Amino acid sequence: MIAYLNIVSSLKLRQFKENYIVMNHLKTEEVWLKIDKFERKKISSPGFIMDIHPKLTNIFTLKQEIEYALRDVKTRGATTINEWKKKNDVTSNKENPIPQFFINTTMKKFGDGKKRVEACVFGIECAEEDAGYLKTLLSLGYEQNVISTGTFIPTAYHLITSAELYKAALRGQNKYINNMTAVAIEGIHKDAFWEDIVTQEGKTMKLDHLLRKEIPFIETYEKTSRSETEGRWHIMCKKANVGKVIEFIDQKIPDMF
Numbered sequence: 014m015i016a017y018l019n020i021v022s023s024l025k026l027r028q029f030k031e032n033y034i035v036m037n038h039l040k041t042e043e044v045w046l047k048i049d050k051f052e053r054k055k056i057s058s059p060g061f062i063m064d065i066h067p068k069l070t071n072i073f074t075l076k077q078e079i080e081y082a083l084r085d086v087k088t089r090g091a092t093t094i095n096e097w098k099k100k101n102d103v104t105s106n107k108e109n110p111i112p113q114f115f116i117n118t119t120m121k122k123f124g125d126g127k128k129r130v131e132a133c134v135f136g137i138e139c140a141e142e143d144a145g146y147l148k149t150l151l152s153l154g155y156e157q158n159v160i161s162t163g164t165f166i167p168t169a170y171h172l173i174t175s176a177e178l179y180k181a182a183l184r185g186q187n188k189y190i191n192n193m194t195a196v197a198i199e200g201i202h203k204d205a206f207w208e209d210i211v212t213q214e215g216k217t218m219k220l221d222h223l224l225r226k227e228i229p230f231i232e233t234y235e236k237t238s239r240s241e242t243e244g245r246w247h248i249m250c251k252k253a254n255v256g257k258v259i260e261f262i263d264q265k266i267p268d269m270f
Contacts, residue, residue: 059148063164094150115138144168151165198266
């Protein structure tokens with residue numbers, strides 16, 4: 014017989030593991046610890062996100078952007094969406110409900126021997142009962158350009174397309190990671206990205222729009238753990254464009270504020 018017990022604590026899992034008395038008792042009683050993200054429901058994955066740097070991207074911000082965007086995805090009467098809503102007694106069509114999900118860096122591997130390909134990506138986890146719904150919602154979100162960050166690869170992509178296309182996608186992710194880097198910039202408070210600025214050409218726009226859309230050698234910008242306290246951000250670019258980005262920051266940014 015297997016019994017499940019919930020331990021509610023402010024301690025992190027690492028702190029439990031470092032406590033010899035607790036761990037010795039659990040081992041003696043044949044008790045195993047597991048972080049319960051989905052109330053003991055089976056965990057599944059609707060897919061993963063690539064064409065985005067797994068080490069230079071802020072996961073919290075990425076999750077927020079995706080959650081916000083998914084609410085406005087046009088579902089077009091998709092069967093999987095309707096079945097999930099019916100099962101969960103969702104009657105409102107104003108915005109799509111978003112079940113709990115998590116984003117983590119993970120390695121995706123495919124193939125054997127010399128033909129094996131692997132790449133570091135952002136994996137998505139959710140309860141198994143929500144995986145089909147989220148998979149369809151994410152696919153539609155990227156298809157409609159409601160979500161513009163990265164590229165979504167649904168689970169079983171190699172069956173939907175082909176093994177070669179799946180491996181090509183993983184190789185493309187490795188190439189993307191190898192070509193990308195970040196230039197750090199400090200002293201910009203978080204609200205500055207949504208304030209109007211005037212470029213040297215006399216155009217008025219948001220700094221967010223300028224960095225994401227108007228500068229061809231800048232891919233995007235990313236929040237860091239020091240953005241709130243020191244105004245530190247990462248300007249994402251290809252390694253070949255680092256010089257251009259530094260020149261842009263030194264010569265253009267100061268004049269905009």
